[in-house]
Amino acid sequence: MLNKIAKTEVRVQLFVFFPLILIIGLHWIAPEFSQFLARSFPIAVYCLLVLTISLSVLMRQWRWLYSLSLIASHYIVVQNTLQQPLENPQAAAIYYFLPIIFSVLILGLEFIKTPQLPTRIGFAFLSGLFLLPLCMQWLGLESILITPNTPGFFIEPINETARYSWFFLLMVVTISLSGVAFLYLRHSNNQEYSQFAAWFSIMLFYIYIEQAHMSGWMTLAATFCLLVSLSGQMLKLAYIDELTQLPQRRALLGHLSRLGKRSAVTMLDVDHFKKFNDTWGHDVGDQVLKLIASILSKTRGVKAYRYGGEEFTLVFNHDDPEIIAERLEYIRARVANYPLVFRQSSRPKDHQTGKQARGHNNVGKILHVSISLGCAIRRPGEHTEPLLKRADQALYQAKNAGRNQVTFADQPLARVDLKHTKLS
Secondary structure, three states, X not given: OHHHHHHHHHHHHHHOOHHHHHHHHHHHHOHHHHHHHHHHOOHHHHHHHHHHHHHHHHOOOOOHHHHHHHHHHHHHHHHHHHOOOOOOHHHXXXXXXXXXXXXXXXXXXXXXXXXXXXXHHHHHHHHHHHHHHHHHHHOOHXXXXXXXXXXXXXXXXXXXXXHHHHHHHHHHHHHHHHHHHHHHHOOOOHHHHHHHHHHHHHHHHHHHXXXXXXXXXXXXHHHHHHXXXXXXXHHHHHHEOOOOOOEEHHHHXXXXXXXXXXXXXXXXXXXXXXXXXXXXXXXXXXXXXXXXXXXXHOOOOOEEEEEEOOEEEEEEOOOOHHHHHHHHHHXXXXXXXXXXXXXXXXXXXXXXXXXXXXXXXXXXXXXXOOEEEEEEEOOOOOOHHHHHHHHHHHHHHHHHOOOOOEEEOOOOOOOOOOOOOOOO
């Protein structure tokens, strides 16, 4: 199950580049249609920015606001200055320095610890990100850079040779930074991928800077990259449990609605979990839940869900009682026999040192937990609610019988000897 979730996340990470690819393809294949749609700029661009910002706030995904503020600020500056000929001193200064400032800021968000939102420091930092590109326009960057004593290319109007030379240098830096970013993003999350895709979209705008409507298209692409990632994050929050990374009850109900006639459902509960939490603390309790989720996700032939609290639900797409009993007994034995190390405050901080010292008395106390499981095989024509209820009743039978065992509703089976059974 975790492997499937990981593959899904990879698809989402790659999918954040789809808006950029789609817009570039539209511009190349149907340039006239692209120009026709661009008539809605800049209103359409601002509406999409407002929509994405509103979703970020509603879903309390505050970190997206940093990237969105930079994209919005960049677009405002471009609309006010770079729509003018590059022979204009202000447009020339902005053209040379805006992509540098934008790249430093948006890529810097990957490597610095940004303040939390919503806090005063966070809003102050957010305001600074938004205002910094605008200050290049308000302060008159060209009056600072272009003086009678200024050496270099700002004194004379920018010709085609100078523009393409600067563009070539900008693309070399962009490609180099892209390579470094991809190495860094190999183990990054969806937001970091989308942030990189947004930055790359803005950089591509400078290829077609002479076309006024391209600033809107690249801003749309950058915003859509963030919106796709934000939508994926919203779906993950709705269907994936954050602690165990297993699908949660909403996903379970969707699966049960598609459950076949030959199927079975098992309810799993951690024995004495409240007492365990009170004794060893909630951090250790979370470690137990992660352990069980890891074992469940690596067991073939079963789909696991976190039902809530310390309860899990297992779904089988067949009704063979012997195979089901083997799988459930395998899970029960794996959990019961797993040595859970309660790490003391003096434990080694280095991972390799801690791994070598595992099992020694000075590392921490070895704990063992157990689980009880109740399984119900679906009857002909039985709905999901009665099926879950019978599985829950079987679970309580297992607990009343002494815990740490598997019980089947209506047809209890003896434990399976796993010494000669190889499951994974």
